[in-house]
Every structure is written in C-alpha cells, then in structure tokens.
Amino acid sequence: MDSTRKEWLLNALIAGALFAVPLWAWLANEPFIITLATRIAILAIAAVGLNIALGLGGMVSFGHALYLGLGGYVAGIAAHHAFHGTEVLGLPGTNQMLPIWALAMVLSGLVAGVVGALSLRTSGIFFIMITLAFAQMGFFFALSWPAYGGEDGLPIFVRNQFPGLNTARPWDMFLLAYAVLMLCLLAFAGLRAARFGAALMAIRQNPDRAAALGISPFGIKLVGFVLSGMITGLAGAMMADLTRFVSPAMMAWTVSGELIVIIILGGVGRLFGPVAGAAILVGFEVFFGGLTEHWKLWLGLVLLGVVLFARGGLIGLLAGRVRHGG
Amino acid sequence: MTLALVLEQLLNGVQFGLMLFLMSAGLTLVFGVMGLINLAHGSLYMIGAFLCAAVAGASGNFWLGLMAGIAAAAAAGALIEMVVIRRLYARDHLDQVLATFALILILSEGVRMVFGPFPLYLNVPSALRGTVSLGIVDYSLYRLALIGFGLAVALGLWALISKTRLGIRIRAGESDREMIAALGVNIRALYTIVFALGAGLAGLAGALVGAIQSVQVGMGEPVLILAFVVIVIGGIGSIRGAMVGALLVGVIDTMGRFLLPRFFATFMDTSQAMGVGAALASMLIYLLMALVLIFRPKGLFPAHG
Numbered sequence: 001m002d003s004t005r006k007e008w009l010l011n012a013l014i015a016g017a018l019f020a021v022p023l024w025a026w027l028a029n030e031p032f033i034i035t036l037a038t039r040i041a042i043l044a045i046a047a048v049g050l051n052i053a054l055g056l057g058g059m060v061s062f063g064h065a066l067y068l069g070l071g072g073y074v075a076g077i078a079a080h081h082a083f084h085g086t087e088v089l090g091l092p093g094t095n096q097m098l099p100i101w102a103l104a105m106v107l108s109g110l111v112a113g114v115v116g117a118l119s120l121r122t123s124g125i126f127f128i129m130i131t132l133a134f135a136q137m138g139f140f141f142a143l144s145w146p147a148y149g150g151e152d153g154l155p156i157f158v159r160n161q162f163p164g165l166n167t168a169r170p171w172d173m174f175l176l177a178y179a180v181l182m183l184c185l186l187a188f189a190g191l192r193a194a195r196f197g198a199a200l201m202a203i204r205q206n207p208d209r210a211a212a213l214g215i216s217p218f219g220i221k222l223v224g225f226v227l228s229g230m231i232t233g234l235a236g237a238m239m240a241d242l243t244r245f246v247s248p249a250m251m252a253w254t255v256s257g258e259l260i261v262i263i264i265l266g267g268v269g270r271l272f273g274p275v276a277g278a279a280i281l282v283g284f285e286v287f288f289g290g291l292t293e294h295w296k297l298w299l300g301l302v303l304l305g306v307v308l309f310a311r312g313g314l315i316g317l318l319a320g321r322v323r324h325g326g
Numbered sequence: 327m328t329l330a331l332v333l334e335q336l337l338n339g340v341q342f343g344l345m346l347f348l349m350s351a352g353l354t355l356v357f358g359v360m361g362l363i364n365l366a367h368g369s370l371y372m373i374g375a376f377l378c379a380a381v382a383g384a385s386g387n388f389w390l391g392l393m394a395g396i397a398a399a400a401a402a403g404a405l406i407e408m409v410v411i412r413r414l415y416a417r418d419h420l421d422q423v424l425a426t427f428a429l430i431l432i433l434s435e436g437v438r439m440v441f442g443p444f445p446l447y448l449n450v451p452s453a454l455r456g457t458v459s460l461g462i463v464d465y466s467l468y469r470l471a472l473i474g475f476g477l478a479v480a481l482g483l484w485a486l487i488s489k490t491r492l493g494i495r496i497r498a499g500e501s502d503r504e505m506i507a508a509l510g511v512n513i514r515a516l517y518t519i520v521f522a523l524g525a526g527l528a529g530l531a532g533a534l535v536g537a538i539q540s541v542q543v544g545m546g547e548p549v550l551i552l553a554f555v556v557i558v559i560g561g562i563g564s565i566r567g568a569m570v571g572a573l574l575v576g577v578i579d580t581m582g583r584f585l586l587p588r589f590f591a592t593f594m595d596t597s598q599a600m601g602v603g604a605a606l607a608s609m610l611i612y613l614l615m616a617l618v619l620i621f622r623p624k625g626l627f628p629a630h631g
Contacts, residue, residue, distance in 0.1 A: 060419060060423065118619055119619075122619065122624075124419055125419055125562060126623075128363060129555075129558050132551060133612050133615055134612065136551050136612065137608075137613075140609065141605050141609055143608070144601070144608050145605045146601040253547065260424065260427075261427070294439055296431045296435045297431065297432055297436060299428075300431030301428070303425075303427070303431070304410065304428040304429070304432070307425045308410070308413055308425065
C-alpha cells in the first residue's frame with residue numbers, strides 16, 4: 001500500500017475514532033469524555049488554522065494564542081452584554097454563536113492582517129520573536145484592561161446558542177465542534193489543492209524561484225497568515241463557550257507553544273496532523289496528569305524526543321514520510 | 327508629581343534595562359555565533375535565582391549564593407549545550423523553538439520537583455540594605471548597586487569580546503563559522519563556551535533580580551520575552567544593539583507605567599485613567615518594537631551590515 005493511501009486510511013481512522021469514542025460516551029452517559037473529545041476537536045480547529053501558516057506557508061508563528069484569545073473575548077464580551085442587557089460600542093450583545101463566530105473571524109483576520117503585514121517584513125528568527133511579542137502585547141492588554149475582568153477573566157454564565165441545538169448538552173456541543181472541525185479540514189484540503197495553496201507552498205520551498213515565476217511572496221503569505229488567524233479565532237470563540245470562561249491565560253505564550261506542539265506531534269502540513277496532535281496532547285495531559293503532578297516534565301521529554309529523533313510526527317511515523325513538499 | 331519621583335522612576339528604568347541587558351547579551355551572542363534561537367534562556371535565569379536563593383538561605387551569605395547561581399546556570403548551560411543544543415545547530419528554527427520549548431517544560435518541572443511548588447525568598451545582602459541620598463532623592467542602595475553591576479559586566483563583556491583571544495574567536499565565529507573551523511579553532515568547544523557564558527549571564531541576572539522579586543518557577547519567561555523584544559529592537563547578534571535596546575525598553579516601560587496613568591488622569595476620572603493608562607503602558611514597548619521594524623527591519627544596530 002503506498003503511503004498516500006495509508007495516510008487516507010489513517011485519516012479516516014482518526015476521524016472515525018474522534019466520533020466513535022464520544023458516541024460511546026454519550027450512550028454510556030459519560031459526559032466528561034464527551035467534553036474531552038470536544039476539547040480535542042476545538043484545539044484541532046485552532047491548530048488547523050495554524051497549520052495554514054506553519055505547514056503550508058512555513059511561517060513559524062509563535063503568537064497564535066493571540067487569535068485564540070481574541071475569538072474567546074468576542075464570545076465572552078458578546079455574552080456578557082447579552083446577559084446584562086447592555087450595549088458595547090452602540091451594539092447590543094448577543095448569545096447567538098453564528099454572529100459571534102463571524103465577528104471573531106473578522107476581528108482575528110483584521111488583527112492578523114496588521115501583525116502579518118509588520119512581521120512578514122522580516123523572516124526566520126525575527127518572525128518568530130515578533131509574532132510572539134505581538135501576542136504578548138495582547139496578553140498584557142487583556143491582563144490590565146479592567147472592563148472585562150482583567151486578570152480574573154470573564155465568565156460566560158449561559159453557553160451561547162446555536163439554531164436547532166441545545167448547546168448546554170455536551171453531546172450537542174460535541175456535534176457542533178466536530179462538524180466545524182470537518183468543515184475546517186475540508187477548507188484546508190481545498191486550500192492546499194488550490195492554486196493559492198500551491199503558490200503558498202512554492203514560496204515556502206523557494207521564495208526566489210516563486211518570485212521568478214511571478215508569485216508575489218508578501219501578498220500570498222499575508223493572505224495565508226490572515227486565513228490562519230481567522231480559523232484560530234473561530235476556535236477561540238468555541239473554546240470560550242466550551243469552558244464558559246475566557247481569561248488572559250488563553251493568550252499566554254505557552255498556548256502559542258502548545259499549538260505548535262500539537263502540529264509537530266501530529267505531523268507538519270498533514271491534513272489530519274492537528275487532529276492527531278490535539279488528541280495526543282489532551283490524552284497525555286489526562287493520562288499522565290492523573291499519574292503524576294509533574295506530567296509536564298514527561299511531555300517535555302517526549303517532545304524533545306520527537307523533535308530530535310522522530311520528525312514527521314505520529315502521521316509521519318504511521319503513514320511514512322511522503323511528499324516532502326506536501 | 328515631583329522631580330524626585332521622576333528621577334527615582336528613571337533610575338528604576340535604567341536598573342531594569344541593565345538587568346535586561348544581561349539576559350539579552352547571552353541570547354544575542356548565542357544567536358550571533360551559533361544561529362540558534364534559545365527559548366530556554368529564561369530557564370537558566372530561573373536556575374540562577376533558585377540556586378542563589380537556596381545557597382544564600384543555607385549559608386546566610388548572599389555573595390556565596392550569587393557565585394553558586396552563576397556557576398549553576400553556566401554549568402546547566404554547558405550541559406544542555408552538549409546534550410541537546412548541539413544537535414540543533416543544523417536544524418531549522420522551528421525545530422530549535424520546539425526543542426528549547428521542551429527544555430523549558432523539563433527545566434521548570436525539574437526545578438519544581440527539587441525546590442517544591444512555593445516561591446523562595448532571597449534577602450538583599452546586609453551591606454546593600456537601606457537607601458542612599460542622591461541629592462534630591464533617597465534611592466535604594468541595592469538598586470543602585472545593580473546599576474553599577476550591570477555597567478561593570480557590560481564593560482567586562484566588551485573587554486572580553488574586543489580584547490581577548492576568546493573574543494576574537496567569538497567575533498570570527500559570528501562572521502564565518504566554517505572558516506574559523508577550517509583555521510583549526512575547536513568550534514565545538516567554542517560553542518559550548520559561548521553558550522555557558524550566555525547562561526552564566528542569565529543566571530547572574532536571575533540571582534540579582536531574585537533579591538527584589540520572589541524566586542519562583544516561571545519567573546524566567548516574562549524576562550525572556552522582553553529580552554526578545556530587546557534584541558529585535560537592537561538588531562540580532564549585536565551586543566551594542568542589546569545594550570541600547572535594553573536601556574530603551576527598561577526606561578520606556580518603567581516611565582510609561584509611571585506617567586501614562588497620571589497623564590490620562592488629567593482629563594479622565596482617576597480609576598478609569600489608571601485602567602487605560604496601565605493597559606496602554608503595558609503595550610508601549612511592543613509598539614516601539616513595531617515602529618523600529620517599520621523603519622529599520624533589521625533592528626537599530628544590524629550585526630552584519
């Protein structure tokens with residue numbers, strides 16, 4: 001079996017398992033496991049977003065927590081004003097997920113546009129540090145801005161609504177997250193197959209040759225970065241609704257690091273890499289977190305081992321290393 | 327707002343800037359010579375602070391603690407370089423970020439396992455307690471000593487790099503790694519020495535700052551990120567750039583936190599002005615960094631032309 005077919009089989013297995021396990025938990029009345037699967041799905045959405053910048057475009061953004069937090073605060077602030085019946089900038093709050101998601105994506109996209117336009121003037125190590133610094137700027141802003149809880153964060157008392165679902169029920173929330181994840185993966189696959197994706201990957205592999213072919217690296221990369229931020233922002237809005245809480249901790253630099261770790265554990269640039277990586281990270285936390293309070297030490301050792309000796313992540317390990325440009 | 331208060335804040339800014347310089351100097355050297363981005367630099371700062379606090383607490387002597395902190399950080403740096411970092415020089419920046427991120431997890435949990443989850447406290451050495459009169463302001467003697475320390479180390483570093491054989495090798499390593507290896511310099515040993523030197527400086531900064539803050543796990547990362555801002559502003563690989571960047575960041579951050587809330591209070595109600603002022607002040611240095619990037623994308627003092 002060639003490795004492309006192997007990867008598709010593996011993808012189908014991962015997608016099936018992420019559905020089957022919570023389905024079993026729903027039947028067995030284990031809401032904790034459903035919520036865990038929902039968290040994996042939402043983290044995977046965030047990482048699919050980052051995978052556009054990192055996997056396709058080779059842009060190592062160390063600041064994607066910024067978009068996660070922005071999306072989270074859109075959900076939190078909208079729900080806050082809807083709950084208290086107050087207005088923000090002349091608009092009423094809302095407890096409907098669809099307008100919240102739209103706003104979260106637009107806002108994340110705008111901020112990613114500004115951050116990207118500045119950061120993409122540089123490359124390599126500068127790019128990593130600058131995206132990190134912009135995320136820290138957002139983190140400290142959220143920390144010291146008192147109107148929405150500052151350091152204490154902002155609770156969402158009632159989970160926002162989605163037409164036709166009762167989002168307060170874990171199973172409904174899972175279905176929603178799973179559906180959005182599948183849509184995002186479809187969008188990622190479409191993007192990768194499209195001319196735009198080909199251009200983005202060409203720029204990653206050799207910016208000079210791409211430029212010689214008439215592809216403007218800056219414009220294409222910026223669009224990729226904005227799309228990436230938008231999807232991560234969407235995940236942020238969903239994450240805030242899942243935990244019914246948003247705080248500056250969502251923008252912490254460690255979260256940006258974890259998003260990269262998810263992609264690396266799963267496999268860079270792979271369609272299902274983020275899903276596999278999110279499942280490994282959450283699984284690791286739950287399993288080893290139950291055994292020892294020092295589980296992060298073990299996570300660090302595993303991560304170090306993967307980086308030094310097993311590049312390609314889980315999917316690379318199981319499906320083989322294919323299409324280095326892929 | 328009196329002149330004395332402004333002067334005190336200005337001195338605090340300079341002191342903060344010089345401690346940032348100690349952090350940034352190591353980072354920028356490691357990048358300049360080895361082309362490596364080291365996120366775990368903040369962990370070495372933490373190791374310096376913990377060892378200093380532990381040894382000073384046990385022996386009652388701050389200076390013994392300081393020596394232990396520097397030595398421990400430098401030794402940890404040399405060990406990490408030989409076991410992990412050495413394998414990363416030929417890798418891309420993504421691998422370097424991930425491996426050193428993993429090192430942060432390992433070192434932070436390791437320190438938590440050894441020293442427990444609670445913060446340690448480190449007392450200012452008795453000879454440096456109290457204040458000293460600087461004409462219009464009484465200033466903390468310890469903070470003044472930190473300024474002196476920072477300047478002395480900066481001077482020493484300058485002398486090391488421009489006047490000694492090791493310094494020549496470091497500068498040669500910055501401009502052409504393959505060539506100096508071909509000329510017979512033991513490049514592996516040089517890398518280990520540079521890394522340990524940077525680690526020792528980070529440990530020194532951690533130990534010195536540990537006496538005015540609490541010594542706890544995670545203390546290194548906020549400083550690490552500020553050091554990134556410093557070297558982006560100064561130009562990666564440039565020690566002189568790190569000095570200028572560190573002083574700019576230290577003074578602007580400190581003065582912003584002091585002045586902005588007072589500025590907004592002149593036309594807003596006080597509690598609101600505090601909030602807006604504090605929020606904006608926390609973003610100032612990042613805005614400065616953005617401005618530098620717009621006009622000088624390689625930083626103020628680009629290392630290689």
